[in-house]
Amino acid sequence: MANRKKGLLGRNWRWVLRGAATGIIAAGILFAVAELLAAFFATVASPLTSVGSTFIDFTPAWMKNFAIATFGTNDKTVLLLSLAAGAIILAAVAGIVARKKFMAGATLVVAFAVVMGICIITRSGASIADLIPLLVGTAAGLVALRYLTPAVKMESAPASDAVVSPTLQSRRTFLVRSAVLAGAAVVIGVSANILSTARNTARQVRDALKLPAAKKLATPLPAGVQAPAEGVTPFVTPNSDFYRIDTALIVPEIDPSQWKLRVHGMVEEEFTMTFDELLAADLVETYLTLTCVSNVVGGNLAGNAKWLGYPLREVMARAKPKAGADMVLSTSSDGFSASTPLPVLQDGRNALLAVGMNGEPLPLEHGFPVRMVVPGLYGFVSATKWVVDLEVTTFAEKAGYWTSRGWSSHGPIKTASRVEVPRALGRVPAGTVAIGGSAWAQQRGVSKVEIQLDNGPWQPATLAAEASVDTWRQWSYIWNGAPAGTHNVKVRAYDTDGTLQIEQQAPPEPDGSTGWHSITFTVT
Numbered sequence: 001m002a003n004r005k006k007g008l009l010g011r012n013w014r015w016v017l018r019g020a021a022t023g024i025i026a027a028g029i030l031f032a033v034a035e036l037l038a039a040f041f042a043t044v045a046s047p048l049t050s051v052g053s054t055f056i057d058f059t060p061a062w063m064k065n066f067a068i069a070t071f072g073t074n075d076k077t078v079l080l081l082s083l084a085a086g087a088i089i090l091a092a093v094a095g096i097v098a099r100k101k102f103m104a105g106a107t108l109v110v111a112f113a114v115v116m117g118i119c120i121i122t123r124s125g126a127s128i129a130d131l132i133p134l135l136v137g138t139a140a141g142l143v144a145l146r147y148l149t150p151a152v153k154m155e156s157a158p159a160s161d162a163v164v165s166p167t168l169q170s171r172r173t174f175l176v177r178s179a180v181l182a183g184a185a186v187v188i189g190v191s192a193n194i195l196s197t198a199r200n201t202a203r204q205v206r207d208a209l210k211l212p213a214a215k216k217l218a219t220p221l222p223a224g225v226q227a228p229a230e231g232v233t234p235f236v237t238p239n240s241d242f243y244r245i246d247t248a249l250i251v252p253e254i255d256p257s258q259w260k261l262r263v264h265g266m267v268e269e270e271f272t273m274t275f276d277e278l279l280a281a282d283l284v285e286t287y288l289t290l291t292c293v294s295n296v297v298g299g300n301l302a303g304n305a306k307w308l309g310y311p312l313r314e315v316m317a318r319a320k321p322k323a324g325a326d327m328v329l330s331t332s333s334d335g336f337s338a339s340t341p342l343p344v345l346q347d348g349r350n351a352l353l354a355v356g357m358n359g360e361p362l363p364l365e366h367g368f369p370v371r372m373v374v375p376g377l378y379g380f381v382s383a384t385k386w387v388v389d390l391e392v393t394t395f396a397e398k399a400g401y402w403t404s405r406g407w408s409s410h411g412p413i414k415t416a417s418r419v420e421v422p423r424a425l426g427r428v429p430a431g432t433v434a435i436g437g438s439a440w441a442q443q444r445g446v447s448k449v450e451i452q453l454d455n456g457p458w459q460p461a462t463l464a465a466e467a468s469v470d471t472w473r474q475w476s477y478i479w480n481g482a483p484a485g486t487h488n489v490k491v492r493a494y495d496t497d498g499t500l501q502i503e504q505q506a507p508p509e510p511d512g513s514t515g516w517h518s519i520t521f522t523v524t
Protein backbone atom coordinates (compact mmCIF):
# COMPACT_ATOMS: atom_id res chain seq x y z
CA MET A 1 0.00 0.00 0.00
CA ALA A 2 2.74 2.44 1.02
CA ASN A 3 4.67 1.42 -2.07
CA ARG A 4 1.81 2.08 -4.34
CA LYS A 5 1.21 5.55 -2.89
CA LYS A 6 4.85 6.41 -3.48
CA GLY A 7 4.61 5.15 -7.03
CA LEU A 8 1.57 7.28 -7.72
CA LEU A 9 3.24 10.33 -6.27
CA GLY A 10 6.30 9.65 -8.39
CA ARG A 11 4.17 9.36 -11.47
CA ASN A 12 2.43 12.66 -10.70
CA TRP A 13 5.72 14.38 -10.28
CA ARG A 14 7.02 12.95 -13.53
CA TRP A 15 3.87 14.11 -15.18
CA VAL A 16 4.29 17.67 -13.89
CA LEU A 17 8.00 17.76 -14.75
CA ARG A 18 7.35 16.54 -18.27
CA GLY A 19 4.65 19.13 -18.68
CA ALA A 20 7.00 21.85 -17.49
CA ALA A 21 9.81 20.62 -19.76
CA THR A 22 7.39 20.50 -22.68
CA GLY A 23 6.36 24.11 -22.11
CA ILE A 24 9.92 25.35 -21.71
CA ILE A 25 11.14 23.55 -24.84
CA ALA A 26 8.17 24.82 -26.84
CA ALA A 27 8.91 28.36 -25.64
CA GLY A 28 12.54 27.83 -26.65
CA ILE A 29 11.41 26.92 -30.16
CA LEU A 30 9.01 29.88 -30.26
CA PHE A 31 11.68 32.42 -29.29
CA ALA A 32 14.48 30.85 -31.34
CA VAL A 33 12.39 30.83 -34.53
CA ALA A 34 11.02 34.33 -33.91
CA GLU A 35 14.47 35.78 -33.17
CA LEU A 36 15.97 34.08 -36.23
CA LEU A 37 13.36 35.68 -38.50
CA ALA A 38 13.54 38.98 -36.62
CA ALA A 39 17.13 39.38 -37.80
CA PHE A 40 15.60 40.26 -41.18
CA PHE A 41 13.22 42.86 -39.77
CA ALA A 42 13.51 46.04 -37.70
CA THR A 43 14.88 45.71 -34.14
CA VAL A 44 11.37 45.99 -32.69
CA ALA A 45 10.38 42.73 -34.44
CA SER A 46 12.42 40.82 -31.87
CA PRO A 47 9.94 39.69 -29.20
CA LEU A 48 12.72 39.59 -26.57
CA THR A 49 13.74 43.18 -27.29
CA SER A 50 10.24 44.60 -27.49
CA VAL A 51 8.87 42.79 -24.44
CA GLY A 52 11.93 43.81 -22.40
CA SER A 53 11.76 47.41 -23.60
CA THR A 54 8.06 47.65 -22.86
CA PHE A 55 8.73 46.26 -19.41
CA ILE A 56 11.33 49.02 -18.85
CA ASP A 57 8.88 51.69 -20.00
CA PHE A 58 6.27 50.49 -17.54
CA THR A 59 8.73 50.15 -14.70
CA PRO A 60 7.63 52.69 -12.09
CA ALA A 61 10.19 55.43 -11.40
CA TRP A 62 10.85 54.22 -7.86
CA MET A 63 11.70 50.77 -9.16
CA LYS A 64 14.01 52.24 -11.79
CA ASN A 65 15.72 54.27 -9.07
CA PHE A 66 16.01 51.17 -6.94
CA ALA A 67 17.47 49.20 -9.85
CA ILE A 68 20.01 51.90 -10.68
CA ALA A 69 20.94 52.38 -7.04
CA THR A 70 21.18 48.65 -6.30
CA PHE A 71 22.56 47.19 -9.51
CA GLY A 72 24.05 50.29 -11.14
CA THR A 73 24.76 49.81 -14.80
CA ASN A 74 23.99 46.10 -14.35
CA ASP A 75 20.33 46.95 -13.93
CA LYS A 76 19.61 45.58 -17.42
CA THR A 77 21.24 42.25 -16.75
CA VAL A 78 19.07 41.94 -13.67
CA LEU A 79 16.00 42.88 -15.70
CA LEU A 80 16.83 40.32 -18.39
CA LEU A 81 17.33 37.59 -15.80
CA SER A 82 14.01 38.38 -14.10
CA LEU A 83 12.21 38.41 -17.44
CA ALA A 84 13.81 35.09 -18.36
CA ALA A 85 12.72 33.63 -15.02
CA GLY A 86 9.17 34.91 -15.60
CA ALA A 87 9.09 33.47 -19.12
CA ILE A 88 10.31 30.06 -17.91
CA ILE A 89 7.58 29.92 -15.26
CA LEU A 90 4.83 30.92 -17.71
CA ALA A 91 6.10 28.44 -20.29
CA ALA A 92 6.17 25.65 -17.71
CA VAL A 93 2.60 26.44 -16.66
CA ALA A 94 1.43 26.35 -20.28
CA GLY A 95 3.16 22.99 -20.79
CA ILE A 96 1.58 21.46 -17.67
CA VAL A 97 -1.87 22.79 -18.60
CA ALA A 98 -1.45 21.39 -22.13
CA ARG A 99 -0.93 17.91 -20.65
CA LYS A 100 -4.21 18.15 -18.87
CA LYS A 101 -6.04 19.71 -21.77
CA PHE A 102 -4.09 20.51 -24.90
CA MET A 103 -6.38 23.26 -26.14
CA ALA A 104 -6.18 25.10 -22.81
CA GLY A 105 -2.36 25.04 -22.90
CA ALA A 106 -2.33 26.16 -26.52
CA THR A 107 -4.73 28.99 -25.68
CA LEU A 108 -2.33 30.16 -22.96
CA VAL A 109 0.53 30.20 -25.47
CA VAL A 110 -1.58 32.22 -27.89
CA ALA A 111 -2.52 34.64 -25.09
CA PHE A 112 1.17 35.18 -24.23
CA ALA A 113 1.89 35.71 -27.92
CA VAL A 114 -0.86 38.33 -28.14
CA VAL A 115 0.69 40.22 -25.21
CA MET A 116 4.08 40.05 -26.92
CA GLY A 117 2.51 41.22 -30.16
CA ILE A 118 1.08 44.25 -28.37
CA CYS A 119 4.56 44.99 -26.99
CA ILE A 120 5.98 44.85 -30.53
CA ILE A 121 3.33 46.87 -32.33
CA THR A 122 3.35 49.67 -29.75
CA ARG A 123 7.13 50.27 -29.98
CA SER A 124 8.07 53.44 -31.80
CA GLY A 125 8.55 52.88 -35.52
CA ALA A 126 6.91 49.43 -35.54
CA SER A 127 4.84 48.25 -38.49
CA ILE A 128 2.42 45.34 -38.92
CA ALA A 129 5.12 43.39 -40.79
CA ASP A 130 7.21 43.35 -37.62
CA LEU A 131 4.69 40.86 -36.20
CA ILE A 132 5.63 38.20 -38.78
CA PRO A 133 8.56 36.71 -36.82
CA LEU A 134 6.40 36.39 -33.71
CA LEU A 135 3.53 34.80 -35.70
CA VAL A 136 5.77 32.20 -37.31
CA GLY A 137 7.58 31.60 -34.01
CA THR A 138 4.28 31.07 -32.19
CA ALA A 139 3.14 28.58 -34.83
CA ALA A 140 6.41 26.67 -34.43
CA GLY A 141 6.04 26.78 -30.65
CA LEU A 142 2.53 25.34 -30.86
CA VAL A 143 3.72 22.52 -33.13
CA ALA A 144 6.46 21.73 -30.60
CA LEU A 145 3.93 21.75 -27.78
CA ARG A 146 1.68 19.33 -29.67
CA TYR A 147 4.60 17.08 -30.56
CA LEU A 148 5.72 16.72 -26.91
CA THR A 149 2.27 16.43 -25.37
CA PRO A 150 0.91 12.85 -25.38
CA ALA A 151 -2.41 12.45 -27.13
CA VAL A 152 -3.74 10.26 -24.32
CA LYS A 153 -4.02 11.98 -21.00
CA MET A 154 -1.68 10.30 -18.53
CA GLU A 155 -4.07 10.18 -15.63
CA SER A 156 -6.56 8.22 -17.71
CA ALA A 157 -4.04 5.39 -17.94
CA PRO A 158 -5.04 2.56 -15.58
CA ALA A 159 -3.32 3.11 -12.27
CA SER A 160 -2.78 -0.60 -11.92
CA ASP A 161 0.43 -2.52 -11.52
CA ALA A 162 0.30 -3.53 -15.16
CA VAL A 163 3.48 -5.22 -16.30
CA VAL A 164 3.65 -3.29 -19.57
CA SER A 165 3.20 0.29 -18.45
CA PRO A 166 2.31 2.80 -21.14
CA THR A 167 4.51 5.35 -19.38
CA LEU A 168 7.63 3.33 -20.10
CA GLN A 169 7.13 3.53 -23.82
CA SER A 170 6.11 7.18 -23.87
CA ARG A 171 9.09 7.98 -21.67
CA ARG A 172 11.57 7.01 -24.35
CA THR A 173 9.52 8.78 -27.01
CA PHE A 174 9.30 11.85 -24.82
CA LEU A 175 13.02 11.94 -24.11
CA VAL A 176 13.97 11.53 -27.76
CA ARG A 177 11.50 14.12 -28.94
CA SER A 178 12.39 16.68 -26.32
CA ALA A 179 16.12 16.20 -26.93
CA VAL A 180 15.59 16.75 -30.66
CA LEU A 181 13.49 19.87 -30.11
CA ALA A 182 15.72 21.32 -27.39
CA GLY A 183 18.71 20.79 -29.67
CA ALA A 184 16.87 22.47 -32.52
CA ALA A 185 15.99 25.44 -30.29
CA VAL A 186 19.63 25.86 -29.30
CA VAL A 187 20.89 25.61 -32.90
CA ILE A 188 18.26 28.04 -34.19
CA GLY A 189 18.84 30.42 -31.28
CA VAL A 190 22.60 30.47 -31.80
CA SER A 191 22.13 31.03 -35.53
CA ALA A 192 19.75 33.90 -34.77
CA ASN A 193 22.42 35.47 -32.61
CA ILE A 194 25.15 35.07 -35.24
CA LEU A 195 22.87 36.33 -37.98
CA SER A 196 21.74 39.45 -36.15
CA THR A 197 25.33 40.34 -35.28
CA ALA A 198 26.41 39.83 -38.89
CA ARG A 199 23.55 41.91 -40.23
CA ASN A 200 24.39 44.80 -37.91
CA THR A 201 27.03 46.90 -39.54
CA ALA A 202 27.03 49.74 -36.99
CA ARG A 203 29.92 48.34 -34.96
CA GLN A 204 32.16 47.72 -37.98
CA VAL A 205 31.35 51.12 -39.47
CA ARG A 206 32.05 52.80 -36.14
CA ASP A 207 35.39 51.07 -35.69
CA ALA A 208 36.53 52.10 -39.18
CA LEU A 209 35.20 55.67 -38.98
CA LYS A 210 37.69 58.58 -39.03
CA LEU A 211 36.09 61.73 -37.68
CA PRO A 212 37.12 65.09 -39.19
CA ALA A 213 39.12 67.52 -37.08
CA ALA A 214 37.25 70.25 -35.25
CA LYS A 215 37.11 73.69 -36.83
CA LYS A 216 37.32 75.09 -33.32
CA LEU A 217 39.42 73.03 -30.91
CA ALA A 218 38.68 72.70 -27.22
CA THR A 219 40.60 75.07 -24.97
CA PRO A 220 43.54 72.95 -23.79
CA LEU A 221 43.19 71.77 -20.20
CA PRO A 222 45.19 73.98 -17.85
CA ALA A 223 47.89 72.32 -15.76
CA GLY A 224 46.64 71.21 -12.38
CA VAL A 225 43.05 70.21 -13.18
CA GLN A 226 43.81 66.98 -11.38
CA ALA A 227 43.79 67.40 -7.58
CA PRO A 228 47.00 66.16 -5.91
CA ALA A 229 45.13 63.72 -3.63
CA GLU A 230 45.82 60.20 -4.88
CA GLY A 231 42.73 58.20 -5.79
CA VAL A 232 40.60 61.13 -6.96
CA THR A 233 38.57 60.39 -10.13
CA PRO A 234 40.48 61.07 -13.38
CA PHE A 235 39.58 64.57 -14.63
CA VAL A 236 38.71 63.20 -18.06
CA THR A 237 36.66 60.01 -17.80
CA PRO A 238 37.83 57.27 -20.19
CA ASN A 239 34.96 56.17 -22.47
CA SER A 240 35.05 52.67 -21.03
CA ASP A 241 34.48 54.04 -17.50
CA PHE A 242 31.84 56.60 -18.44
CA TYR A 243 28.58 55.97 -16.58
CA ARG A 244 25.75 54.73 -18.75
CA ILE A 245 22.08 55.41 -18.17
CA ASP A 246 19.36 54.66 -20.68
CA THR A 247 16.14 52.79 -21.20
CA ALA A 248 17.58 50.77 -24.12
CA LEU A 249 17.55 47.05 -23.42
CA ILE A 250 19.39 46.41 -26.65
CA VAL A 251 21.77 49.18 -27.67
CA PRO A 252 20.41 50.65 -30.93
CA GLU A 253 22.77 49.82 -33.79
CA ILE A 254 22.44 52.56 -36.36
CA ASP A 255 24.36 52.51 -39.61
CA PRO A 256 25.45 56.16 -40.10
CA SER A 257 24.64 55.93 -43.82
CA GLN A 258 21.01 55.29 -42.82
CA TRP A 259 20.97 57.96 -40.11
CA LYS A 260 18.95 61.13 -40.62
CA LEU A 261 18.02 63.93 -38.27
CA ARG A 262 14.59 65.40 -38.88
CA VAL A 263 14.10 69.00 -37.69
CA HIS A 264 10.47 70.09 -37.68
CA GLY A 265 7.56 71.52 -35.71
CA MET A 266 7.12 75.22 -35.01
CA VAL A 267 9.80 76.33 -37.47
CA GLU A 268 10.01 78.42 -40.63
CA GLU A 269 12.13 75.77 -42.30
CA GLU A 270 11.81 72.04 -41.79
CA PHE A 271 14.75 70.00 -42.97
CA THR A 272 16.64 66.74 -42.53
CA MET A 273 20.36 66.31 -42.07
CA THR A 274 22.43 63.27 -43.02
CA PHE A 275 25.53 62.06 -41.21
CA ASP A 276 27.77 63.20 -44.07
CA GLU A 277 26.24 66.68 -43.96
CA LEU A 278 26.87 66.79 -40.25
CA LEU A 279 30.53 65.77 -40.62
CA ALA A 280 31.03 68.35 -43.37
CA ALA A 281 29.75 71.16 -41.15
CA ASP A 282 31.97 73.30 -38.89
CA LEU A 283 32.46 71.07 -35.87
CA VAL A 284 33.56 72.29 -32.47
CA GLU A 285 35.16 70.52 -29.55
CA THR A 286 34.43 71.08 -25.88
CA TYR A 287 34.98 69.53 -22.46
CA LEU A 288 31.69 68.97 -20.69
CA THR A 289 30.67 67.09 -17.56
CA LEU A 290 27.42 65.13 -17.96
CA THR A 291 25.35 64.42 -14.88
CA CYS A 292 22.37 62.18 -14.31
CA VAL A 293 19.37 63.42 -12.35
CA SER A 294 19.26 59.98 -10.67
CA ASN A 295 22.61 60.62 -9.03
CA VAL A 296 22.32 60.41 -5.25
CA VAL A 297 24.41 62.60 -2.94
CA GLY A 298 27.98 61.32 -3.29
CA GLY A 299 27.00 59.11 -6.25
CA ASN A 300 28.97 58.44 -9.40
CA LEU A 301 26.47 59.10 -12.21
CA ALA A 302 28.62 61.88 -13.65
CA GLY A 303 31.39 61.83 -16.23
CA ASN A 304 33.58 64.33 -18.04
CA ALA A 305 34.58 63.98 -21.68
CA LYS A 306 35.85 65.96 -24.64
CA TRP A 307 32.97 66.09 -27.11
CA LEU A 308 33.14 66.82 -30.84
CA GLY A 309 29.98 68.03 -32.50
CA TYR A 310 27.91 70.58 -34.32
CA PRO A 311 26.40 73.43 -32.29
CA LEU A 312 22.63 73.05 -31.89
CA ARG A 313 22.54 76.85 -32.06
CA GLU A 314 23.37 76.52 -35.77
CA VAL A 315 20.67 73.88 -36.28
CA MET A 316 18.12 76.20 -34.65
CA ALA A 317 19.33 79.20 -36.65
CA ARG A 318 18.66 77.27 -39.84
CA ALA A 319 15.25 76.03 -38.68
CA LYS A 320 14.13 79.50 -37.48
CA PRO A 321 11.73 78.68 -34.62
CA LYS A 322 8.41 80.50 -34.75
CA ALA A 323 7.19 82.86 -32.03
CA GLY A 324 5.61 81.00 -29.13
CA ALA A 325 7.88 77.95 -29.28
CA ASP A 326 9.71 77.35 -25.99
CA MET A 327 10.93 73.76 -26.12
CA VAL A 328 12.74 71.27 -28.34
CA LEU A 329 11.67 67.67 -27.97
CA SER A 330 14.55 65.45 -29.06
CA THR A 331 13.68 61.83 -29.79
CA SER A 332 15.91 58.80 -30.05
CA SER A 333 15.59 55.97 -32.55
CA ASP A 334 14.38 53.81 -29.64
CA GLY A 335 11.58 56.18 -28.64
CA PHE A 336 13.22 57.91 -25.65
CA SER A 337 12.66 61.67 -25.65
CA ALA A 338 13.88 64.74 -23.79
CA SER A 339 12.42 68.25 -23.44
CA THR A 340 15.05 70.98 -23.64
CA PRO A 341 14.19 74.68 -23.24
CA LEU A 342 14.58 76.31 -26.66
CA PRO A 343 16.64 79.33 -25.41
CA VAL A 344 19.30 76.93 -24.09
CA LEU A 345 19.82 75.68 -27.65
CA GLN A 346 20.09 79.23 -29.00
CA ASP A 347 22.37 80.97 -26.52
CA GLY A 348 26.17 80.99 -26.53
CA ARG A 349 26.75 77.72 -24.67
CA ASN A 350 28.18 74.69 -26.44
CA ALA A 351 25.06 72.56 -26.79
CA LEU A 352 26.07 70.00 -29.41
CA LEU A 353 24.89 67.33 -31.76
CA ALA A 354 27.87 65.24 -30.73
CA VAL A 355 29.59 62.68 -32.95
CA GLY A 356 32.86 62.26 -31.05
CA MET A 357 33.77 61.45 -27.45
CA ASN A 358 37.36 61.72 -26.23
CA GLY A 359 38.79 61.57 -29.75
CA GLU A 360 36.73 58.61 -30.97
CA PRO A 361 33.36 58.20 -32.63
CA LEU A 362 30.69 57.86 -29.93
CA PRO A 363 30.70 54.36 -28.45
CA LEU A 364 27.50 52.52 -29.47
CA GLU A 365 26.17 52.61 -25.91
CA HIS A 366 26.79 56.36 -25.67
CA GLY A 367 24.65 57.17 -28.69
CA PHE A 368 26.45 56.30 -31.94
CA PRO A 369 26.29 57.91 -34.43
CA VAL A 370 24.84 61.13 -32.99
CA ARG A 371 23.65 62.30 -29.57
CA MET A 372 22.96 65.58 -27.85
CA VAL A 373 25.02 67.07 -25.03
CA VAL A 374 23.88 70.30 -23.37
CA PRO A 375 25.86 72.17 -20.71
CA GLY A 376 23.97 72.87 -17.50
CA LEU A 377 21.09 70.38 -17.83
CA TYR A 378 20.69 66.86 -16.50
CA GLY A 379 20.82 64.15 -19.15
CA PHE A 380 17.12 63.25 -18.93
CA VAL A 381 16.11 66.63 -20.39
CA SER A 382 18.97 67.14 -22.82
CA ALA A 383 21.41 64.36 -23.64
CA THR A 384 19.36 62.24 -26.07
CA LYS A 385 21.49 59.43 -27.46
CA TRP A 386 20.85 57.94 -30.94
CA VAL A 387 18.95 61.16 -31.65
CA VAL A 388 16.93 61.17 -34.88
CA ASP A 389 14.27 63.84 -34.42
CA LEU A 390 14.12 67.42 -33.15
CA GLU A 391 10.67 68.90 -32.82
CA VAL A 392 10.38 72.57 -31.96
CA THR A 393 7.28 72.81 -29.77
CA THR A 394 6.09 74.02 -26.35
CA PHE A 395 6.20 72.65 -22.81
CA ALA A 396 2.40 73.08 -22.75
CA GLU A 397 2.01 70.81 -25.77
CA LYS A 398 4.56 67.99 -25.32
CA ALA A 399 6.48 66.17 -22.59
CA GLY A 400 9.66 64.08 -22.59
CA TYR A 401 9.99 60.41 -21.58
CA TRP A 402 10.69 60.93 -17.87
CA THR A 403 8.41 63.93 -17.50
CA SER A 404 5.44 61.76 -18.40
CA ARG A 405 6.67 59.32 -15.73
CA GLY A 406 6.56 61.73 -12.82
CA TRP A 407 9.85 63.58 -13.19
CA SER A 408 10.23 67.28 -13.79
CA SER A 409 9.86 68.91 -17.23
CA HIS A 410 12.94 71.06 -16.58
CA GLY A 411 16.27 69.83 -15.23
CA PRO A 412 18.96 72.44 -14.52
CA ILE A 413 21.90 70.81 -12.75
CA LYS A 414 22.17 71.55 -9.05
CA THR A 415 25.51 72.38 -7.44
CA ALA A 416 27.02 69.17 -6.06
CA SER A 417 30.21 68.03 -4.38
CA ARG A 418 31.50 64.71 -3.14
CA VAL A 419 34.34 63.17 -1.17
CA GLU A 420 36.20 60.55 -3.24
CA VAL A 421 39.23 59.87 -1.02
CA PRO A 422 39.50 58.45 1.53
CA ARG A 423 36.88 55.90 0.45
CA ALA A 424 33.77 55.74 2.60
CA LEU A 425 34.47 53.36 5.51
CA GLY A 426 38.06 53.06 4.26
CA ARG A 427 41.15 52.69 6.43
CA VAL A 428 44.18 54.90 5.96
CA PRO A 429 47.57 54.91 7.72
CA ALA A 430 48.25 57.57 10.33
CA GLY A 431 50.30 60.61 9.43
CA THR A 432 49.28 62.75 6.47
CA VAL A 433 45.83 61.98 5.11
CA ALA A 434 44.94 63.25 1.62
CA ILE A 435 41.25 64.12 1.31
CA GLY A 436 39.83 65.03 -2.07
CA GLY A 437 37.00 64.87 -4.54
CA SER A 438 35.01 66.66 -7.24
CA ALA A 439 32.39 69.37 -7.34
CA TRP A 440 30.23 70.64 -10.19
CA ALA A 441 27.84 73.43 -11.06
CA GLN A 442 27.74 73.32 -14.87
CA GLN A 443 27.26 76.71 -16.57
CA ARG A 444 27.90 78.56 -13.29
CA GLY A 445 31.22 77.05 -12.24
CA VAL A 446 32.54 76.17 -8.77
CA SER A 447 34.15 79.05 -6.86
CA LYS A 448 34.77 77.55 -3.43
CA VAL A 449 34.73 74.16 -1.68
CA GLU A 450 34.74 73.76 2.09
CA ILE A 451 35.13 70.72 4.30
CA GLN A 452 34.22 69.96 7.86
CA LEU A 453 36.27 67.45 9.86
CA ASP A 454 34.59 65.69 12.77
CA ASN A 455 31.91 68.38 13.03
CA GLY A 456 34.56 71.07 13.57
CA PRO A 457 34.59 74.44 11.83
CA TRP A 458 34.19 74.65 8.04
CA GLN A 459 37.53 75.19 6.35
CA PRO A 460 38.40 75.97 2.74
CA ALA A 461 39.68 73.09 0.60
CA THR A 462 42.30 73.73 -2.09
CA LEU A 463 40.67 74.01 -5.51
CA ALA A 464 42.33 72.38 -8.51
CA ALA A 465 42.55 74.42 -11.70
CA GLU A 466 39.27 75.15 -13.50
CA ALA A 467 38.96 73.90 -17.08
CA SER A 468 35.65 75.69 -17.68
CA VAL A 469 32.35 76.42 -15.97
CA ASP A 470 30.94 73.37 -17.77
CA THR A 471 33.33 70.85 -16.27
CA TRP A 472 33.62 69.54 -12.78
CA ARG A 473 36.31 70.93 -10.52
CA GLN A 474 38.46 68.90 -8.18
CA TRP A 475 39.44 69.85 -4.66
CA SER A 476 41.78 68.50 -1.98
CA TYR A 477 42.73 68.98 1.62
CA ILE A 478 45.87 67.63 3.23
CA TRP A 479 45.31 66.70 6.84
CA ASN A 480 48.62 66.54 8.70
CA GLY A 481 48.82 64.61 11.93
CA ALA A 482 45.42 62.95 11.67
CA PRO A 483 45.00 61.03 14.95
CA ALA A 484 44.16 57.33 14.96
CA GLY A 485 40.45 56.58 15.19
CA THR A 486 37.27 57.05 13.25
CA HIS A 487 36.71 60.37 11.50
CA ASN A 488 34.03 62.08 9.52
CA VAL A 489 34.44 64.48 6.62
CA LYS A 490 31.67 66.53 5.05
CA VAL A 491 31.93 68.67 1.90
CA ARG A 492 29.98 71.57 0.38
CA ALA A 493 30.55 73.77 -2.66
CA TYR A 494 29.67 77.29 -3.79
CA ASP A 495 29.01 78.29 -7.37
CA THR A 496 30.51 81.43 -8.89
CA ASP A 497 27.41 83.43 -7.99
CA GLY A 498 28.45 82.71 -4.40
CA THR A 499 25.42 80.49 -3.85
CA LEU A 500 26.00 77.67 -1.39
CA GLN A 501 25.06 74.12 -2.33
CA ILE A 502 21.68 73.13 -0.81
CA GLU A 503 22.12 71.46 2.58
CA GLN A 504 18.72 69.81 2.89
CA GLN A 505 18.74 66.13 1.91
CA ALA A 506 16.37 65.36 -0.99
CA PRO A 507 16.06 62.26 -3.20
CA PRO A 508 16.70 62.43 -6.98
CA GLU A 509 13.04 62.48 -7.93
CA PRO A 510 11.67 64.73 -9.41
CA ASP A 511 14.50 67.10 -10.35
CA GLY A 512 17.78 66.03 -8.72
CA SER A 513 19.07 65.15 -5.24
CA THR A 514 20.38 67.71 -2.77
CA GLY A 515 22.38 67.48 0.45
CA TRP A 516 25.97 67.68 1.63
CA HIS A 517 28.02 64.52 1.19
CA SER A 518 29.80 63.08 4.19
CA ILE A 519 31.80 59.93 4.75
CA THR A 520 33.41 58.14 7.64
CA PHE A 521 36.91 56.66 7.53
CA THR A 522 39.39 55.23 9.99
CA VAL A 523 42.96 56.31 10.61
CA THR A 524 44.92 53.29 11.82
Ligand SMILES: Nc1nc2c(c(=O)[nH]1)N[C@H]1C(S)=C(S)[C@@H](COP(=O)(O)O)O[C@H]1N2
Pocket residue numbers: 242243244245246247248290291292293303332333334336365366367378379380382383384385386
Ligand atom coordinates in the same frame (compact mmCIF):
# COMPACT_ATOMS: atom_id res chain seq x y z
N1 LIG B 1 18.06 57.43 -26.21
C1 LIG B 1 18.29 57.71 -24.92
N2 LIG B 1 19.06 58.77 -24.61
C2 LIG B 1 19.31 59.08 -23.32
C3 LIG B 1 18.75 58.31 -22.28
C4 LIG B 1 17.93 57.21 -22.63
O1 LIG B 1 17.38 56.50 -21.77
N3 LIG B 1 17.74 56.93 -23.96
N4 LIG B 1 19.02 58.64 -20.97
C5 LIG B 1 19.42 60.01 -20.70
C6 LIG B 1 19.95 60.15 -19.37
S1 LIG B 1 18.84 60.01 -18.10
C7 LIG B 1 21.27 60.45 -19.13
S2 LIG B 1 21.79 60.84 -17.58
C8 LIG B 1 22.25 60.45 -20.23
C9 LIG B 1 23.38 59.50 -19.92
O2 LIG B 1 24.30 59.49 -20.97
P1 LIG B 1 25.44 58.37 -20.95
O3 LIG B 1 24.77 57.04 -20.86
O4 LIG B 1 26.23 58.55 -22.20
O5 LIG B 1 26.27 58.66 -19.73
O6 LIG B 1 21.69 60.06 -21.45
C10 LIG B 1 20.41 60.56 -21.71
N5 LIG B 1 20.07 60.15 -23.03
Ligand SMILES: [Mo]
Pocket residue numbers: 245291292293294378379380
Ligand atom coordinates in the same frame (compact mmCIF):
# COMPACT_ATOMS: atom_id res chain seq x y z
MO1 LIG C 1 19.91 60.52 -16.27
